[in-house]
Amino acid sequence: MSISATSHKIGEPVRRREDQRLLTGKGRFSDDVNLPNQVYAAMLRSPHPHARIRAIDSGKALAMPGVIAVFSGSDFIADGMQPIPYNQFTLHPAEMQLPNSDGTPAFTAPCYSIAIDKARYAGEIIAIVIAKTVNLAKDGAEAIEVDYEVLPAVTGTIAAADSKAPRLWDDARSNVCVDADVGAKDATAAAFARAAHVATLTTWIQRVTGVPMEPRAAVGEYDAATQRYTLHAGSGGAVRLKKDLALIFDTPVEKVRVRMDDVGGNFGTRGMIYPEFALVLWAARRVGLPVKWTCDRSEAFLSDFQGRDLAVTAELALDKEGTFLAMRGSNIGNAGGHTGSYTPLQKGVEIMSSLYRMPCANFRARAVVSNTTPTRPYRSSGRPEVMFVMERLIDIAAREFGFDRIELRRRNLLKSSELPYTNPFGMLYDSGDYHAAMDSALKLGDWAGFAGRRADTKVRGKLRGIGAANYVDTATGAPRERAEITVHPDGNVDLVLGIISNGQGHETSFAQLVHEWLGVPLDSVRLITGDTDIVSVGGGTHSGRGMRMGSVVIWNSANEIIAKGKRIAARLMECDPSVIRFADGRFAIENDGQAKSIFEIAAAAEQLKDLPDDLRGPLAAFSDESFNEASFPYGCHVCEVEIDPTLGTLEIIKYSAVDDVGRAVNPMIIHGQVHGGIVQGVGQALMEQCYYDPASGQPLTGSFMDYAMPRADNFPFFDTEISEVPCTTHPLGMRPAGEGGTTPALGVVINAVVDALAEYGVTHIEMPATPERIWRAIHGKSN
Amino acid sequence: MYDFAYLKPASLSDAANQLASPDSKLLAGGMSLIPSLKLRLNRYATLVDLGALADLKGIRREGDALVIGAMTPHAEVAASDEVLTVLPALASLAEGIGDPLVRNRGTLGGSIANADPAADYPAAVVGLGASVITNRRTITADDFFKGVFETALQPDEIITAVRFPIPKRAAYAKYRQPASRFALVGVFAVQSANGVRVAVTGAAPSVFRLAAAEAALIKRFAVAALDGITLDTEGLNSDIHASAEYRAHAVVEMTKRAVAAALK
Amino acid sequence: MPTVAMTVNGKSVAGNVEGRTLLVQFLREHLQLTGTHVGCDTSQCGCCTIHLNGKGVKSCAVLALACEGADVVTIEGLATGGTADVKLHPMQEAFREHHGLQCGFCTPGMIMSAVDMVKRKGHDLDEKAIRKQLEGNICRCTGYHNIVLAVQAGAAAMKGN
Structure with a gap:
C-alpha cells in the first residue's frame, strides 16, 4: 500500500477524497452545527432501572437562571406526539420470520421519546430542560423533583424470561415478547436419536455497546411560518429518519427535513432514530428557538442503543465419522427496556448452521424485555453470536470426540458445487468458495507451523493456542435505494444517494464507480447524501447495503446517461446513435476522428432546442430499485494467542483473515473495514461488556473508566486478504465488506484461548475472556 | 460542571x-x-x-x-x-x-x-x-x-x-485495569539501608504495605523468598474488573515481578 | 466574566469565559475551531488533543483561564499554506496515504498526539513503541493497524521538516 494508486478505477486502492477536510479539522460533525439564537437542552434521565413516575415538579428548575422551559411526558402526550415507529423485525423478503408458536402476535408496546408513566431502564428520559447554555440546562435538570415509586427490576436475559420476573409491561403476559419455533422439529429429534455424538454448549454472548467516537448530537429547528421541522443530526440514514419524525409529529413527510454532513461512526448504534431527535424538534417548536443537544459520553453509555446480549443453549449431532446430522437449541435475545427491535435474534437464528451442510435444525427463538438500555443491531447484527456458537460447537465436538478441528470443518463445509444451497432455516446461499477461503486463511495464519511455535512458547513458560473460524453473513437491509446522477456542463457530476458515509469512504468508492463508468475525473464527482430536501429515497447505511445497492443504482443511472448521451451526440455530430461508442468520458463516432466529451454533451442537452423531450434539460438519470435478495459474504479467520498462566493475561500474537467481497471496489478501504471489524469483534471476545448490577439493576459501566475499549497496544498488525469470487445474485458480483471482520472474530478468539488452555482440561470459556476468567479456568475455579 | x-x-x-x-x-x-x-x-x-x-x-x-x-x-x-x-x-x-x-x-x-x-x-x-x-x-x-x-x-x-x-534497589510492577489503565494492582518493592518496603496500590481502598512480603524479603531479597506468601481477601477491592480473590493473587504475583525487576 | 488571552495557531485571541469554561470549549465555541473534538468526559479518548506550550495535552481537562498567555496549536494550525494551496503536515499526509482514518472523528487528536510523540520519542519509532504511546487515543473504526503504519511513516517523514 506504499505506492499511491495512479488509476482511480474499480479495484484500485484510491486514497480517500474526504480525508483532506477530516485531516485538517474541517470536517463538519453534528456538534459542529450551531444556529443563530440556539438554546440548549439537557435530558433528565431516570436514576432507577424500573420506576413508576408519580409526579414531576419542575418549579425549582424553572426558577433557575437561564432556564427557559421544562417539558415532561405529559406535555408530550398533550401535544399529540406519537410513539417512535420502530420496526421490530426486518421484513426483508429474504429473511426468515419469527412467528410466535402459539399464533399470537409478537408483543410490542408503544415507545415514546420521553417516559410517560414509567421508566423501564436507568437512563430513560424523564424530562427535558431548555436553557441558555448547556451548563444552565444541566443545572436546571438537577433541580427537577421527581417522585418515583421504585419497582423491582430485572436485567439478566434468562432471569427476565422467567414468568415470575418483575414485569415491564402490565398488559403483557410476561417479559417474553417473541417465542418462535423454527426449523424441522421432528426430523431434528430423529437425527439426534440416531447420532453417534452430540456436542453441547450453553453460553451468553454478552451485552456490549457500539461506541462510535462521535457522541450523538442534534440541533432542531422549527419554522412556524411553514410549519416545517429541520433536524441536524448524524445518523445511519437521512430519509428513514425523516419518515420516522413525520410519524412522531403526525405531520406530512415534506414538513420534515433532515440534514447531516460528517458522521463519526455508526456500527449500527446510529442505525435507528433516537428519542432525543424528536425531543429537540418538539422543544424547538415549543420555545420558538433552535434547540441543541450534545450527548456526553457518560450519557451515551446509558442511552446509546446497546448490542448483542443473546443467551444460547445449542447442541450439534454428528455421526461417527463426524458428519453433521442436525443442530438444535434455544436462543433468547434481550431487547432491553422497550420492544424496539428483535432483529438481531431473527438475523442470528436463521443462519445457526453457518456454511456447513446441515440436514436439519430446530431452534426456539425468544426475545425478552428487561430493565436495561434498549438493544439494536450492532455491527453484523445477530451473526457474530451464532457464528460463535457454531464454531465453538465444532471445536468442542472435535476435542470431545477425537476429530481434527480442521478436518471436521472440511468434512462439513459446503462445496462450491453444492451452491446455491438452502440451509435448514430456508436461507438460500448463492455462491462462493468456502473451502478456498478456509485454506487461504490457514495458510495465511501458518496453521501448519503452529506446533513448532507452541513448543517455543512452552519453553518460556507460557501457553499458546490457535483457533480457526468460518463464517457466513446475511446481508439484507432496507431494500429500496435510489441514485440520481446529473452531469453538469461545468465539469461537475452530482451523485445523489440515500446512503450516508459513517466513515466508509463513500466519497471515494462511489466516485470510483462513476469515474470508471462515465469516464469523468474522480474529483468531478460530488456525492450528495445528507439532505432530505435533495435525497428523496434511500435506506441508509446498514446490513452491508451501501456499496451492494449503491453500485447497482449508480450503474443503472450511468448506463442511462450513456444511452441518452449517445442520442445527443448523434444529433450534434449528425450520425446514427448506433455508430457512437462511449469510452473514457467521450462519445466518438466509430472509425472516425469526431468525438464529444460527456460535458460537451451535457451542455448540448441544456442548450439544444430541438431535442426530444426525454433528452432536453440537464444530462441526468436516476435509478430506483428494490433489492429483494440477500447477500452472503463469507470467509475464515485464524487467530493465535499467548497466555501467561500466572495471571491469565493474554496477547494476540497473530490474526489472519480471508474475507470474500465478490469484487473489491477499493481494496484499501476494504482492508480498513476488516481491521476495524476484527478489533470490534476481539474487543467483545476479550474485554468489552456493559455490566449491570444483578441486585440493583444499575448499569456499572458508565464511562471509559469502566467500559474497556480496545486500544492500539492490545493488538498486533493483522494479515488480511481479500477473496473475490463473484456473487451470482449481484449484477456486478459484489458482496458487502463491512461486517466480515467482526462476524467470526468472537469465535476464532475464544477457540484460540480454549486451545491454549486445553492442557488444563478447559473446554469452554465465556466472553469476555478476561485474564481473571482465564486464570480461574486454569485453576479450575468457578467462573 | x-x-x-x-x-x-x-x-x-x-x-x-x-x-x-x-x-x-x-x-x-x-x-x-x-x-x-x-x-x-x-x-x-x-x-x-x-x-x-x-x-x-x-x-x-x-x-x-x-x-x-x-x-x-x-x-x-x-x-x-x-x-x-x-x-x-x-x-x-x-x-x-x-x-x-x-x-x-x-x-x-x-x-x-x-x-x-x-x-x-x-x-x-x-x-x-x-x-x-x-x-x-x-x-x-x-x-x-x-x-x-x-x-x-x-x-x-x-x-x-x-x-x-534513594534506595539500594527498587522497582514498580503495574497491572493495568483494562478500561481506565489505572492500577488494578501496582506493587512498589524497595530494598534500602533501612530495610525492605513493599507498597501496594489498586488492591484496596488505600495504598498499603505488604507486611508478609517485607518480612520475607528482609531475610533474603529474592523472588523465591516470596514463595508461599498469600494475601487474605478481606478488605481488598472487588469490582467488575477483578474479584478480591484475583487481586490477592495478583498482588503476590506483581510483588514477585517487582522484586525480579529490582534485582535486574 | 473573566477574560482570557492566548495565542492559538499563531494568532492572538481573547475572550470572556466562565471559570468552568474548558480550553476545548473556548476553542470550539469561542473561536469556532471545531476540528478539536470531544469524545468523552473522563479524559480517556484523546479526541481533544492539542499542543499547549509545545506539549500534547487533552484540552477537555484544561481550564481556559489556566491558559492565559499560553501558546496553543490545534489541528487547524498544523497544515501550512492558504485555503487554496494547503500543504499538509507530514503526519497528516501519512494518515491520508496509509488510510489511517475512517470516520475521522478521532483523527485530529490522533494526529496531534502522534506529532507530540515524535517530539518526545524521535523519528525512528517501532510498532510496539507507537502502540504504547497511543494509549491515550481511542479509535473505533480502524482497528489501529493503519494508524500505526501512518504514525511510523509520518514520524520518518517529519525528519526532513
Whole structure:
C-alpha cells in the first residue's frame, strides 16, 4: 500500500477524497452545527432501572437562571406526539420470520421519546430542560423533583424470561415478547436419536455497546411560518429518519427535513432514530428557538442503543465419522427496556448452521424485555453470536470426540458445487468458495507451523493456542435505494444517494464507480447524501447495503446517461446513435476522428432546442430499485494467542483473515473495514461488556473508566486478504465488506484461548475472556 | 460542571490564603479534578490554580534523596536524567501513569493529594518511605494516606514537594485495569539501608504495605523468598474488573515481578 | 466574566469565559475551531488533543483561564499554506496515504498526539513503541493497524521538516 494508486478505477486502492477536510479539522460533525439564537437542552434521565413516575415538579428548575422551559411526558402526550415507529423485525423478503408458536402476535408496546408513566431502564428520559447554555440546562435538570415509586427490576436475559420476573409491561403476559419455533422439529429429534455424538454448549454472548467516537448530537429547528421541522443530526440514514419524525409529529413527510454532513461512526448504534431527535424538534417548536443537544459520553453509555446480549443453549449431532446430522437449541435475545427491535435474534437464528451442510435444525427463538438500555443491531447484527456458537460447537465436538478441528470443518463445509444451497432455516446461499477461503486463511495464519511455535512458547513458560473460524453473513437491509446522477456542463457530476458515509469512504468508492463508468475525473464527482430536501429515497447505511445497492443504482443511472448521451451526440455530430461508442468520458463516432466529451454533451442537452423531450434539460438519470435478495459474504479467520498462566493475561500474537467481497471496489478501504471489524469483534471476545448490577439493576459501566475499549497496544498488525469470487445474485458480483471482520472474530478468539488452555482440561470459556476468567479456568475455579 | 471562581495566585502564601476560604480547592494538573467536576461529582466555590508557582516545579538531588516539586508533571519525572540515574523505578512508574498526554499535565502533588486508590504515585511514596513536604510541615509516607481519596492534609495545606530517599534497589510492577489503565494492582518493592518496603496500590481502598512480603524479603531479597506468601481477601477491592480473590493473587504475583525487576 | 488571552495557531485571541469554561470549549465555541473534538468526559479518548506550550495535552481537562498567555496549536494550525494551496503536515499526509482514518472523528487528536510523540520519542519509532504511546487515543473504526503504519511513516517523514 506504499505506492499511491495512479488509476482511480474499480479495484484500485484510491486514497480517500474526504480525508483532506477530516485531516485538517474541517470536517463538519453534528456538534459542529450551531444556529443563530440556539438554546440548549439537557435530558433528565431516570436514576432507577424500573420506576413508576408519580409526579414531576419542575418549579425549582424553572426558577433557575437561564432556564427557559421544562417539558415532561405529559406535555408530550398533550401535544399529540406519537410513539417512535420502530420496526421490530426486518421484513426483508429474504429473511426468515419469527412467528410466535402459539399464533399470537409478537408483543410490542408503544415507545415514546420521553417516559410517560414509567421508566423501564436507568437512563430513560424523564424530562427535558431548555436553557441558555448547556451548563444552565444541566443545572436546571438537577433541580427537577421527581417522585418515583421504585419497582423491582430485572436485567439478566434468562432471569427476565422467567414468568415470575418483575414485569415491564402490565398488559403483557410476561417479559417474553417473541417465542418462535423454527426449523424441522421432528426430523431434528430423529437425527439426534440416531447420532453417534452430540456436542453441547450453553453460553451468553454478552451485552456490549457500539461506541462510535462521535457522541450523538442534534440541533432542531422549527419554522412556524411553514410549519416545517429541520433536524441536524448524524445518523445511519437521512430519509428513514425523516419518515420516522413525520410519524412522531403526525405531520406530512415534506414538513420534515433532515440534514447531516460528517458522521463519526455508526456500527449500527446510529442505525435507528433516537428519542432525543424528536425531543429537540418538539422543544424547538415549543420555545420558538433552535434547540441543541450534545450527548456526553457518560450519557451515551446509558442511552446509546446497546448490542448483542443473546443467551444460547445449542447442541450439534454428528455421526461417527463426524458428519453433521442436525443442530438444535434455544436462543433468547434481550431487547432491553422497550420492544424496539428483535432483529438481531431473527438475523442470528436463521443462519445457526453457518456454511456447513446441515440436514436439519430446530431452534426456539425468544426475545425478552428487561430493565436495561434498549438493544439494536450492532455491527453484523445477530451473526457474530451464532457464528460463535457454531464454531465453538465444532471445536468442542472435535476435542470431545477425537476429530481434527480442521478436518471436521472440511468434512462439513459446503462445496462450491453444492451452491446455491438452502440451509435448514430456508436461507438460500448463492455462491462462493468456502473451502478456498478456509485454506487461504490457514495458510495465511501458518496453521501448519503452529506446533513448532507452541513448543517455543512452552519453553518460556507460557501457553499458546490457535483457533480457526468460518463464517457466513446475511446481508439484507432496507431494500429500496435510489441514485440520481446529473452531469453538469461545468465539469461537475452530482451523485445523489440515500446512503450516508459513517466513515466508509463513500466519497471515494462511489466516485470510483462513476469515474470508471462515465469516464469523468474522480474529483468531478460530488456525492450528495445528507439532505432530505435533495435525497428523496434511500435506506441508509446498514446490513452491508451501501456499496451492494449503491453500485447497482449508480450503474443503472450511468448506463442511462450513456444511452441518452449517445442520442445527443448523434444529433450534434449528425450520425446514427448506433455508430457512437462511449469510452473514457467521450462519445466518438466509430472509425472516425469526431468525438464529444460527456460535458460537451451535457451542455448540448441544456442548450439544444430541438431535442426530444426525454433528452432536453440537464444530462441526468436516476435509478430506483428494490433489492429483494440477500447477500452472503463469507470467509475464515485464524487467530493465535499467548497466555501467561500466572495471571491469565493474554496477547494476540497473530490474526489472519480471508474475507470474500465478490469484487473489491477499493481494496484499501476494504482492508480498513476488516481491521476495524476484527478489533470490534476481539474487543467483545476479550474485554468489552456493559455490566449491570444483578441486585440493583444499575448499569456499572458508565464511562471509559469502566467500559474497556480496545486500544492500539492490545493488538498486533493483522494479515488480511481479500477473496473475490463473484456473487451470482449481484449484477456486478459484489458482496458487502463491512461486517466480515467482526462476524467470526468472537469465535476464532475464544477457540484460540480454549486451545491454549486445553492442557488444563478447559473446554469452554465465556466472553469476555478476561485474564481473571482465564486464570480461574486454569485453576479450575468457578467462573 | 458547576461554576466556580478561578484564582491563580503568584505566591505560595497567596495560595494558602485563598485556599482558606470556604469550599476552595487546589488545582494542580487537573487530570482527576476536572473530569470529576465535569461529571458533577464535586462542587467548589473557588479553584486555586498552582500553575503559576514555578518554585513548586523541578527535581533536585539533596544528599541521599531526590526532592521533586509537587507541580512537576509526570513526563518530566519520567524523562529526568537525575531520576533515571538514581531512582529509575520512579521514572518508570511516572512513565506508566495514564497516557502520554496526561503525563504532560498531571503532577506528583496532585496525584498524591487526590489519593485515588488506584493511582500509581502513592505506591512509590509509601514504598520508598518518602516525606511529603507541605507549606506547614513534613508528613511521613506512612502517615499520609488515610483512605479512599483521603489524606492527612488539612483543608488549607499545600504540598510543595516530596522527598524520596534513594534506595539500594527498587522497582514498580503495574497491572493495568483494562478500561481506565489505572492500577488494578501496582506493587512498589524497595530494598534500602533501612530495610525492605513493599507498597501496594489498586488492591484496596488505600495504598498499603505488604507486611508478609517485607518480612520475607528482609531475610533474603529474592523472588523465591516470596514463595508461599498469600494475601487474605478481606478488605481488598472487588469490582467488575477483578474479584478480591484475583487481586490477592495478583498482588503476590506483581510483588514477585517487582522484586525480579529490582534485582535486574 | 473573566477574560482570557492566548495565542492559538499563531494568532492572538481573547475572550470572556466562565471559570468552568474548558480550553476545548473556548476553542470550539469561542473561536469556532471545531476540528478539536470531544469524545468523552473522563479524559480517556484523546479526541481533544492539542499542543499547549509545545506539549500534547487533552484540552477537555484544561481550564481556559489556566491558559492565559499560553501558546496553543490545534489541528487547524498544523497544515501550512492558504485555503487554496494547503500543504499538509507530514503526519497528516501519512494518515491520508496509509488510510489511517475512517470516520475521522478521532483523527485530529490522533494526529496531534502522534506529532507530540515524535517530539518526545524521535523519528525512528517501532510498532510496539507507537502502540504504547497511543494509549491515550481511542479509535473505533480502524482497528489501529493503519494508524500505526501512518504514525511510523509520518514520524520518518517529519525528519526532513
